[in-house]
Amino acid sequence: MTVTVRFAPSPTGHIHIGNSRTALFNWLFAKKNGGSFVLRFDDTDKERSKAEFADATELDLAWLGIQPDRVERQSDRVAAYDAAAEKLKAEGLLYPCYETADELERRRSRARALGRPPVYDRAALKLSADEKAAFEAEGRKVHWRFLLPNHDGDPFAPRRTEVTWTDLCRGEQSVDLASLSDPVLIREDGTYLYTLPSIVDDIDMGITHVIRGEDHVANTGVQYAIFKALGAEMPTFGHHNLLTTRDGEGLSKRKGALSIGSLREAGLEPMAVASLAVLTGTSQAVEPVPNLEVLADKFDLSSVSRSAAKFDPADLDGLNAKLVHDMPYEVVEDRLRSLGIRASETFWLLIRENCEKVSDAQHYWQIVYGSVDSKVEEEDREFVAKARDFLPEGDITEETWGTWTSALKAETGRKGRGLFMPLRRALTGLDHGPDMKALLPLIGRQNILDRLPG
Numbered sequence: 499m500t501v502t503v504r505f506a507p508s509p510t511g512h513i514h515i516g517n518s519r520t521a522l523f524n525w526l527f528a529k530k531n532g533g534s535f536v537l538r539f540d541d542t543d544k545e546r547s548k549a550e551f552a553d554a555t556e557l558d559l560a561w562l563g564i565q566p567d568r569v570e571r572q573s574d575r576v577a578a579y580d581a582a583a584e585k586l587k588a589e590g591l592l593y594p595c596y597e598t599a600d601e602l603e604r605r606r607s608r609a610r611a612l613g614r615p616p617v618y619d620r621a622a623l624k625l626s627a628d629e630k631a632a633f634e635a636e637g638r639k640v641h642w643r644f645l646l647p648n649h650d651g652d653p654f655a656p657r658r659t660e661v662t663w664t665d666l667c668r669g670e671q672s673v674d675l676a677s678l679s680d681p682v683l684i685r686e687d688g689t690y691l692y693t694l695p696s697i698v699d700d701i702d703m704g705i706t707h708v709i710r711g712e713d714h715v716a717n718t719g720v721q722y723a724i725f726k727a728l729g730a731e732m733p734t735f736g737h738h739n740l741l742t743t744r745d746g747e748g749l750s751k752r753k754g755a756l757s758i759g760s761l762r763e764a765g766l767e768p769m770a771v772a773s774l775a776v777l778t779g780t781s782q783a784v785e786p787v788p789n790l791e792v793l794a795d796k797f798d799l800s801s802v803s804r805s806a807a808k809f810d811p812a813d814l815d816g817l818n819a820k821l822v823h824d825m826p827y828e829v830v831e832d833r834l835r836s837l838g839i840r841a842s843e844t845f846w847l848l849i850r851e852n853c854e855k856v857s858d859a860q861h862y863w864q865i866v867y868g869s870v871d872s873k874v875e876e877e878d879r880e881f882v883a884k885a886r887d888f889l890p891e892g893d894i895t896e897e898t899w900g901t902w903t904s905a906l907k908a909e910t911g912r913k914g915r916g917l918f919m920p921l922r923r924a925l926t927g928l929d930h931g932p933d934m935k936a937l938l939p940l941i942g943r944q945n946i947l948d949r950l951p952g
């Protein structure tokens with residue numbers, strides 16, 4: 499069977515670097531296994547889901563290099579969920595409940611006070627037809643729960659029922675279905691919670707592997723039971739640890755922190771984000787990886803650690819700089835052009851090690867070809883004027899710097915910093931920067947002369 503994975507965000511905000519970890523894990527897994535990748539928007543929550551967030555998510559994924567083979571929206575598939583719900587109702591596995599949120603909360607508090615787990619007691623299963631009709635007459639709205647298969651025929655006598663699976667990230671896992679409340683699948687307003695639609699989609703879309711955050715481990719127990727009730731095999735699951743900041747704080751779509759869009763706007767490379775998002779919290783070193791193919795080769799779900807994947811957002815800058823320092827010209831050529839730079843390969847190779855971001859190239863472009871605020875200290879004025887006179891004749895080549903500074907050294911007795919620094923400052927306006935020997939031919943004779951006050 500072709501490996502098929504899905505990334506299933508709810509479009510209720512902009513995706514952040516933690517979401518991108520899940521997306522990339524799925525994408526790299528698909529790449530490694532010649533599989534396909536479905537982008538599925540879990541947009542059953544009509545109030546909070548917004549088309550603009552879905553569009554932004556597609557854009558963010560494309561920036562990271564993820565091109566889904568298929569895009570689906572749960573809001574288009576309600577008929578399929580209705581059919582599944584009807585099947586479960588017909589089998590008595592989806593049952594109507596009338597408790598209000600307040601009543602449920604009171605029961606949970608009581609259970610906790612008695613030292614019992616706050617698990618739903620299935621009271622609604624005891625309701626007679628008359629009692630249900632009375633509730634409805636009272637104006638109460640029905641919600642629907644799935645009856646977990648954690649009993650031997652008497653739902654009021656649940657017994658330990660372990661669901662076990664071999665998790666791609668966490669190894670052997672088990673969830674005791676008796677420790678869980680029957681999950682609500684349909685809300686009072688008739689809309690679906692994510693649980694059932696997700697399973698119906700996973701079945702209909704032929705999902706073979708579900709790779710998602712470890713906050714869904716308990717859900718997997720519940721979903722296993724629903725897969726079975728719908729007559730389907732459960733896919734293989736992998737639950738990865740979640741990215742958190744150094745102090746252990748989780749990321750939230752709602753807070754908008756570290757959104758992919760904001761990282762892009764800050765001028766970071768997608769591969770700096772991807773390297774950090776994928777390699778943090780694994781047994782592998784977090785290092786800059788130049789492209790997704792190389793990252794796919796390194797990527798290994800079994801290297802994901804069991805503890806939280808803590809990271810420092812500041813590490814992105816270091817990873818970014820390292821990527822830029824090694825970035826080949828052909829990778830950056832179009833981007834330089836879109837920054838208004840008609841650069842040559844020679845220019846890029848000369849300046850890249852001085853750039854932390856690709857956009858820093860603009861600064862060096864200005865220094866080479868534009869106008870420069872020459873810096874000349876009072877005590878260097880005479881020296882700089884002399885340098886103007888000593889500039890070798892003929893083409894400015896890589897030899898020029900050596901010939902020029904040797905002649906100036908012989909003439910003035912200056913050496914080292916005192917010889918080189920005034921020239922660098924006058925010609926570039928900077929105290930440090932790319933190698934002067936290589937820079938000189940690019941700056942060209944006219945600019946050199948213009949920048950050396952005579």
Ligand code: GLU
Pocket residue numbers: 505506507508540692696709710714
């Ligand atoms: N919409 C769910 C979430 O964002 C998807 C979970 C899953 O992958 O099954 O958490």
